[in-house]
Amino acid sequence: xxxxxxxxxxxxxxxxxxxxxxxxxxxxxxxxxxxxxxxxxxxxxxxxxxxxxxxxxxxxxxxxxxxxxxxxxxxxxxxxxxxxxxxxxxxxxxxxxxxxxxxxxxxxxxxxxxxxxxxxxxxxxxxxxxxxxxxxxxxxxxxxxxxxxxxxxxxxxxxxxxxxxxxxxxxxxxxxxxxxxxxxxxxxxxxxxxxxxxxxxxxxxxxxxxxxxxxxxxxxxxxxxxxxxxxxxxxxxxxxxxxxxxxxxxxxxxxxxxxxxxxxxxxxxxxxxxxxxxxxxxxxxxxxxxxxxxxxxxxxxxxxxxxxxxxxxxxxxxxxxxxxxxxxxxxxxxxxxxxxxxxxxxxxxxxxxxxxxxxxxxxxxxxxxxxxxxxxxxxxxxxxxxxxxxxxxxxxxxxxxxxxxxxxxxxxxxxxxxxxxxxxxxxxxxxxxxxxxxxxxxxxxxxxxxxxxxxxxxxxxxxxxxxxxxxxxxxxxxxxxxxxxxxxxxxxxxxxxxxxxxxxxxxxxxxxxxxxxxxxxxxxxxxxxxxxxxxxxxxxxxxxxxxxxxxxxxxxxxxxxxxxxxxxxxxxxxxxxxxxxxxxxxxxxxxxxxxxxxxxxxxxxxxxxxxxx
Ligand code: BGC
Numbered sequence: 001x002x003x004x005x006x007x008x009x010x011x012x013x014x015x016x017x018x019x020x021x022x023x024x025x026x027x028x029x030x031x032x033x034x035x036x037x038x039x040x041x042x043x044x045x046x047x048x049x050x051x052x053x054x055x056x057x058x059x060x061x062x063x064x065x066x067x068x069x070x071x072x073x074x075x076x077x078x079x080x081x082x083x084x085x086x087x088x089x090x091x092x093x094x095x096x097x098x099x100x101x102x103x104x105x106x107x108x109x110x111x112x113x114x115x116x117x118x119x120x121x122x123x124x125x126x127x128x129x130x131x132x133x134x135x136x137x138x139x140x141x142x143x144x145x146x147x148x149x150x151x152x153x154x155x156x157x158x159x160x161x162x163x164x165x166x167x168x169x170x171x172x173x174x175x176x177x178x179x180x181x182x183x184x185x186x187x188x189x190x191x192x193x194x195x196x197x198x199x200x201x202x203x204x205x206x207x208x209x210x211x212x213x214x215x216x217x218x219x220x221x222x223x224x225x226x227x228x229x230x231x232x233x234x235x236x237x238x239x240x241x242x243x244x245x246x247x248x249x250x251x252x253x254x255x256x257x258x259x260x261x262x263x264x265x266x267x268x269x270x271x272x273x274x275x276x277x278x279x280x281x282x283x284x285x286x287x288x289x290x291x292x293x294x295x296x297x298x299x300x301x302x303x304x305x306x307x308x309x310x311x312x313x314x315x316x317x318x319x320x321x322x323x324x325x326x327x328x329x330x331x332x333x334x335x336x337x338x339x340x341x342x343x344x345x346x347x348x349x350x351x352x353x354x355x356x357x358x359x360x361x362x363x364x365x366x367x368x369x370x371x372x373x374x375x376x377x378x379x380x381x382x383x384x385x386x387x388x389x390x391x392x393x394x395x396x397x398x399x400x401x402x403x404x405x406x407x408x409x410x411x412x413x414x415x416x417x418x419x420x421x422x423x424x425x426x427x428x429x430x431x432x433x434x435x436x437x438x439x440x441x442x443x444x445x446x447x448x449x450x451x452x453x454x455x456x457x458x459x460x461x462x463x464x465x466x467x468x469x470x471x472x473x474x475x476x477x478x479x480x481x482x483x484x485x486x487x488x489x490x491x492x493x494x495x496x497x498x499x500x501x502x503x504x505x506x507x508x509x510x511x512x513x514x515x516x517x518x519x520x521x522x523x524x525x526x527x528x529x530x531x532x533x534x535x536x537x538x539x540x541x542x543x544x545x546x547x548x549x550x551x552x553x554x555x556x557x558x559x560x561x562x563x564x565x566x567x568x569x570x571x572x573x574x575x576x577x578x579x580x581x582x583x584x585x586x587x588x589x590x591x592x593x594x595x596x597x598x599x600x601x602x603x604x605x606x607x608x609x610x611x612x613x
Contacts, residue, residue: 068325068327068353069158069325070110070111070265071426072110072426073109073110073158074107074109074110074111074517075110075112075160075388075429076104076107076109076111076112076113076428076431077113077393077428077431078114078431079092079115079394079431079467080093080094081126081487081488083470083480084097084100085480085481086099088483089483090481090484090485090487091487092469092480094144094145095144097112098147098148101151101152101155101157103499104155107513107517108518109157109429110157111159111265112152112158112159112160113428114160114162115127115162117136117140117145118130118134118135118136119135119137120136121169121236122136123169123234123237123451124237124451127233128167128168128169128170129164129168129169129172130168130169130173133257145261146261146262149261149262149263158263158264159263159264160263160264160265160329161265161266162266162267163254163268163269164270165240165242165251165268165271165274166239166240166269166270166271166273167231167232167233167237167238167239167240168238168240169236169237170235170236170238174186174189174190174240175190178190178238179224181225182227188241189246189247189250190238190239190241191229191240191276192225192228193207193219193229193280194226195207195226195227195228196208206219206221208280208281208282208283209283209297210276210282210301210302211294212232212234212235213233214234214292214451215294215452216455218232219231220235230276232270232273233270234451239276242307242311243307248311255315255318259326263326264324264326264327265319266327266328266329267329267330269331270331271312271330271331271332272303272304272308272330272332272333272334273302273303274308274311276302277300277301277302280301283297283298283300283301283302284297285297291460292452292459304334304339309345312328312345312351312352313345316351316352327354328354329352329356330352330354330356333358334355336359337357337359337377337378337382340355340382341382343355344382344383347384349383353386354386356390356428357390357425358390359374360374360375360378360389361389361390361391361392361399361420362402364403365403366415366562366605367561368541368559368561368562371419371561375419375425379424386425387424387426388428389420389423389426389428390428391403391416391430392429393430393466394463397439397441397465397466398430398432398433398437398465398466399416400437401439403416408563409438410436410509411605411607414509414512414587414605415559415561415605417433417434417512417516418516418559418607418609419542421513421517421519421520422516422520422557423531423544424529424531427520431470432471433513434510434513435502435509437470437471437491437497438491440464440468440491440492441464442464445457447464448462449488450462450464464488468489468490468491469488469491471491471493471497471499473498473499474495478490478498479499479500507587512587515585519584519585519609523555523611524550524552525547525552525554525555526555528549529546529547529555531544531545531547532547534558534570535568540560540561540562540566541558541562541566541602542559543558543568545572545575548575553611553612553613554572554575554578554612555584555610556597556609557607557608557610558608559607560602560603560605560607563604563605564604565601565602565603565604567602568600569598569600575612580596580612580613581595581610581613582595582613583595583608584609585607585608586606586609587607588603591606591608597610597612
């Protein structure tokens with residue numbers, strides 16, 4: 001079980017102590033190694049590669065052989081408040097998303113995941129749901145939703161909803177009833193407890209030491225019924241009691257509501273937190289104080305309890321009754337790949353199809369050895385299940401800033417995109433990642449919208465920085481809205497970092513993504529070839545082969561994770577009598593047109609993808 005920092009936490013990096021030793025990641029199946037030596041190279045630009053589609057007109061919704069669609073789709077997370085405002089109120093909405101589907105189709109996105117758009121008091125910007133079966137008027141109506149899903153379908157884009165099962169809003173009717181009296185039939189739908197005692201001056205003492213992920217005690221006292229209720233997040237987000245079967249039934253009904261409406265799956269929010277220890281034991285202290293000023297605790301008794309897997313199995317069985325391979329994705333910050341494997345149901349494959357792998361994307365340093373180890377873990381330690389890699393989301397500083405060194409950010413971002421889109425994993429992107437959008441951290445407390453930033457200021461400035469509006473063009477509000485002010489400010493770099501400008505620049509971040517996505521979608525080795533690490537002791541260059549399928553060509557990928565030039569040579573006799581590899585994609589001009597497999601000179605932070613001849 002991991003530390004409290006290991007699960008959901010937002011800005012807090014994955015603790016290094018979960019990294020396994022290098023030895024453990026060496027695979028028996030490894031192919032020949034390669035040699036490398038430092039050499040000189042030049043920083044360079046990306047050539048545009050023609051966009052190829054595997055099945056004309058079918059897009060990613062189409063199946064390839066027996067593979068379910070979600071294995072090959074590129075997933076794209078949209079934060080609806082910030083994607084496109086269609087009615088000039090400064091907030092993004094569903095009709096705005098519908099207007100922008102053409103852009104997503106041009107990227108060849110297979111599925112969009114919308115963060116919550118349900119009715120909500122918006123204390124946690126939608127993650128506090130007051131009605132699971134409707135749309136918040138700020139975002140539109142159910143009719144707008146249906147139209148968006150239908151139009152997305154015509155563009156071969158599927159829609160994934162965010163489902164928050166751990167907690168509701170304190171304004172949800174279930175909680176209002178539950179809180180109304182100790183004898184209300186819904187009392188046991190939430191986690192109510194008597195005080196542990198009272199202080200000398202009569203103040204109730206919380207039942208135990210559990211801390212909210214958003215600061216302070218996780219217990220809120222209700223003077224009316226003289227009990228505390230438990231909230232993993234804000235006090236306005238009371239946790240449901242998953243030990244009560246009525247809760248499961250009610251929540252599964254809401255899942256069915258959206259499945260019946262045609263959604264293609266769900267991303268389950270904070271799902272490892274569904275259960276808490278029945279004995280309410282104190283979480284062990286790890287020592288130290290976090291950014292919110294609370295003691296740092298292990299989450300032994302509040303996270304990733306084994307009971308949750310029974311729910312996941314029942315959920316999967318229920319969803320399996322629907323046609324069309326509906327997909328279940330988990331927000332699964334976990335301490336190790338072994339824990340992650342359990343979320344698939346291990347070798348039984350009977351829980352989530354795509355729990356998120358946060359081990360790779362949140363290492364937060366471009367360390368070839370560490371990334372190799374983590375990617376290899378995902379290849380070898382999840383019982384043949386399909387990995388889901390993600391580098392960006394609405395809860396963490398953008399990868400542009402987490403991995404960037406301030407000098408080579410674009411080249412580094414291209415390295416990350418290359419890893420995301422050439423590995424075997426299903427890729428999950430976050431809006432604006434394809435543009436190289438950066439984090440716009442608020443500079444004044446009075447500008448902060450995210451409550452974590454308000455309570456944690458100045459140590460914790462909240463998550464507004466990674467949620468600023470999508471940058472479409474260099475015009476007013478970056479083309480996001482016609483309003484005089486937008487809910488969050490537009491990133492200061494919008495004049496140059498935007499869709500319109502980048503579409504016109506062959507070497508832009510956007511064209512890098514388009515090129516990689518197109519190659520991934522059309523190349524059989526990238527679609528289905530096994531992945532084998534090369535040059536496994538190289539601390540600077542991460543390289544691997546995706547083996548050719550049915551005798552077709554293999555693809556070799558090498559990324560320089562350092563600010564120094566590096567030279568690599570590959571001995572690929574194990575994948576055929578390969579003596580050369582035609583360059584397919586690179587941002588190093590010196591490597592364009594090259595077909596060498598020996599002495600490949602990689603400029604600092606450059607990426608190279610070759611097709612083995
Ligand atoms: C979401 C956050 C949210 C939290 C509480 C998460 O894991 O991604 O944005 O604040 O759950 O619902």
